[in-house]
Every structure is written in structure tokens, then in C-alpha cells.
Amino acid sequence: MLEEWDWSEHFAGQPETLRYLNLVADKFSLRRDIQFRSRVAAALYAEHTHSWHITLDDGSRFSTRFLLTAIGPLSSPTMPRIEGVETFGGQSFHTARWPHEPVAFTGQRVAVIGTGATGVQTIQTIAKDVGHLTVFQRTPNWCAPLHNSKIDAETQKKIKANYPEMFRRCQETFACFIHTPDRRRTFEVSDEEREAFYEKLYAEPGFGIWQGNFRDILIDRKANATISDFVARKIRQRVKNQQVAEKLIPRNHGFGTRRLPLETFYYEVYNQDNVELVDITETPSRQPASRPAIANTNSTSSSTPPASMPSPAASTGSTSRAWTACG
Numbered sequence: 001m002l003e004e005w006d007w008s009e010h011f012a013g014q015p016e017t018l019r020y021l022n023l024v025a026d027k028f029s030l031r032r033d034i035q036f037r038s039r040v041a042a043a044l045y046a047e048h049t050h051s052w053h054i055t056l057d058d059g060s061r062f063s064t065r066f067l068l069t070a071i072g073p074l075s076s077p078t079m080p081r082i083e084g085v086e087t088f089g090g091q092s093f094h095t096a097r098w099p100h101e102p103v104a105f106t107g108q109r110v111a112v113i114g115t116g117a118t119g120v121q122t123i124q125t126i127a128k129d130v131g132h133l134t135v136f137q138r139t140p141n142w143c144a145p146l147h148n149s150k151i152d153a154e155t156q157k158k159i160k161a162n163y164p165e166m167f168r169r170c171q172e173t174f175a176c177f178i179h180t181p182d183r184r185r186t187f188e189v190s191d192e193e194r195e196a197f198y199e200k201l202y203a204e205p206g207f208g209i210w211q212g213n214f215r216d217i218l219i220d221r222k223a224n225a226t227i228s229d230f231v232a233r234k235i236r237q238r239v240k241n242q243q244v245a246e247k248l249i250p251r252n253h254g255f256g257t258r259r260l261p262l263e264t265f266y267y268e269v270y271n272q273d274n275v276e277l278v279d280i281t282e283t284p285s286r287q288p289a290s291r292p293a294i295a296n297t298n299s300t301s302s303s304t305p306p307a308s309m310p311s312p313a314a315s316t317g318s319t320s321r322a323w324t325a326c327g
């Protein structure tokens with residue numbers, strides 16, 4: 001399978017990932033062993049028969065000796081709890097329930113609520129086309145550049161030749177990523193050396209700056225302050241309006257102590273004239289109007305947009321949209 005399949009870029013987008021999953025399902029005839037649209041409503045273990053009795057929400061029942069529950073830790077979305085949200089007159093979307101049809105944002109007035117990993121990817125993607133974008137932020141996250149790129153034929157060959165080594169390495173690392181922490185402690189090197197190391201990591205693709213950093217940055221506050229300060233300076237350099245930059249710098253946690261969103265020109269979005277950042281800790285949320293105005297919610301890498309978010313087709317006029325980003 002790995003020999004057959006060529007990934008087009010280092011961090012594949014949703015359509016390509018879906019094509020790959022479908023190919024795997026076809027190649028290994030997996031569909032014949034899967035029953036779709038079947039929600040398990042109850043599972044009871046019978047001690048006397050040593051078996052599970054499973055009931056689906058349509059009432060059908062099954063018995064099985066073994067039950068593996070791969071129901072995911074994050075598969076249940078939290079919908080926005082904003083007073084009046086149900087009477088909002090515009091269109092609204094939750095990233096966990098993204099429509100399969102393309103959504104046209106071109107020229108629209110859009111609000112995104114939440115600046116977690118999904119919010120960040122959404123903002124950087126739709127900012128290219130929207131008429132006006134308002135971002136509602138409660139807690140900023142530390143983000144680092146994804147540096148995605150196409151995979152050329154030669155690199156493809158090298159990757160394929162290296163698969164066994166990659167898998168072996170991932171099995172040995174803390175989070176099953178390819179990066180291993182640097183063996184040095186933060187203050188074992190000079191200030192200049194540390195700065196150069198952080199620059200190198202900031203310029204590399206993926207989670208290296210998080211998982212391949214000095215081994216003590218996530219356990220020593222002073223060590224962590226050095227990388228937090230480095231990334232804060234990057235934000236200040238990339239965002240022209242320094243008041244906005246300060247709002248985008250997290251204050252309540254150190255770099256990497258929460259899931260790190262990876263971004264592609266996310267911070268540059270705030271240099272666009274048609275983008276506004278609203279800190280909801282300063283500006284309490286308002287009840288959405290029944291006609292298009294503002295709605296919604298809360299917040300959580302790769303440069304890939306959320307499920308099926310192709311480029312908007314064409315402008316559909318001035319109707320504004322509310323848009324929720326959660327994760």
C-alpha cells in the first residue's frame with residue numbers, strides 16, 4: 001500500500017486523505033466488514049455467557065464475545081451556548097459538522113468564534129476570500145508555522161525507502177511523532193546558540209519546535225519562558241498593529257503546554273484591513289440578531305482546512321454569515 005500511494009504534500013489536505021482512506025478500504029475489502037450508520041445505544045456484559053449484548057439506536061441487537069470501542073476521545077462536538085443563537089438568521093456552521101457541499105465565503109461578512117487549532121486553520125483559509133472577517137477570541141494559542149510543501153519525485157523516493165525507519169522511530173517517541181527531544185537542556189547552551197536553535201526550529205515543518213525542542217522546555221518554567229518569549233517576538237514581528245499582536249500572545253500558559261496549532265500565514269491575516277480581532281474578555285458577547293449579524297462559540301495542525309472546505313465558488317452578495325469554530 002505504501003509503495004502504491006504517493007502523497008502530494010507533506011501535510012495532506014482533507015480530500016487527499018479521504019481518497020487514501022477509500023483506497024485502503026477498497027484494497028483490503030474492508031467495507032464488507034463494516035456496518036455504517038449504526039449507533040451503539042447500549043452495551044451490556046453478561047457474566048454468565050461471557051459475552052456482550054449490544055443494542056443499536058434502531059433497536060437491532062447483537063451478541064459478541066469481544067467488544068472494541070473505538071469511539072474516539074473527541075468525536076462529540078460542543079455546540080455554542082449563546083443566548084438567542086437558535087434564532088440567528090444567517091448561515092452558521094460548526095467545524096465538526098461541516099457540510100459536504102462547498103461553502104461560498106467570497107465577499108461575505110463572516111464571524112469565526114474560537115482560535116484553537118481548527119479556528120486558526122479556518123481563519124487563515126477563508127480570510128483570502130471573505131468580504132469582512134470578525135474573529136472572536138477568548139484565549140489565544142501559541143501557534144507555529146506548518147511549512148507545508150509539495151513532495152517532489154526524488155523526495156517521494158526517499159520517503160518510501162525510509163518508511164520502516166520512520167515507523168520504528170515513531171514507535172519510540174513520546175507522542176509517536178517523528179521528532180525526538182533535543183538531548184540538551186535549555187540553559188546548557190549560550191543565549192546566541194539558543195536563539196539560533198529556535199530560529200532553526202521555527203523554520204522547519206511540523207511539530208519539531210514542540211516535540212524536538214530542548215528536553216526541559218515543558219517541565220521547567222524558566223526554560224519555557226525562553227521559547228515563549230521567542231515565539232511572542234515572532235508574533236510581534238509578523239503582526240503590524242502591535243495592540244493586535246499583544247492580544248494574540250497567550251498569557252495564561254507557556255509555549256507548547258497545550259496542543260500546538262500549526263499555521264500558514266495565520267498571523268498575517270490580522271494585517272488585512274477587512275479583518276477584526278475581538279477579545280471577548282474585553283468585549284462581552286452580544287445576543288445574535290435574528291437577521292444576519294454575529295453568532296457564536298468556543299475553541300483548539302496542519303494547513304489543511306476543515307473537512308471539505310474547497311475554495312469558495314462565487315460571491316453570493318451581501319448576506320452575512322455566522323460561523324462557529326470549535327475543537
Ligand SMILES: Cc1cc2nc3c(=O)[nH]c(=O)nc-3n(C[C@H](O)[C@H](O)[C@H](O)COP(=O)(O)OP(=O)(O)OC[C@H]3O[C@@H](n4cnc5c(N)ncnc54)[C@H](O)[C@@H]3O)c2cc1C
Nearest residue numbers: 038039040041070071072073074075117118300301302327
Ligand atoms: C479539532 C481536531 C483537530 C485535529 N487535528 C489533527 C491533525 O491535524 N492531525 C492528526 O493526526 N490528528 C488530528 N486530530 C486528532 C485525530 O482526529 C484523532 O486522534 C483521531 O481521529 C482519533 O481516531 P479514532 O478512530 O480513535 O476516533 P474518531 O476519529 O473520533 O472516531 C470515532 C468514531 O466513533 C463513532 N462513535 C462514537 N460513539 C459511537 C457509538 N455510540 N456508536 C457508534 N459509533 C460511535 C464516532 O461517530 C466516530 O466516527 C484532531 C482532532 C480534533 C478534534
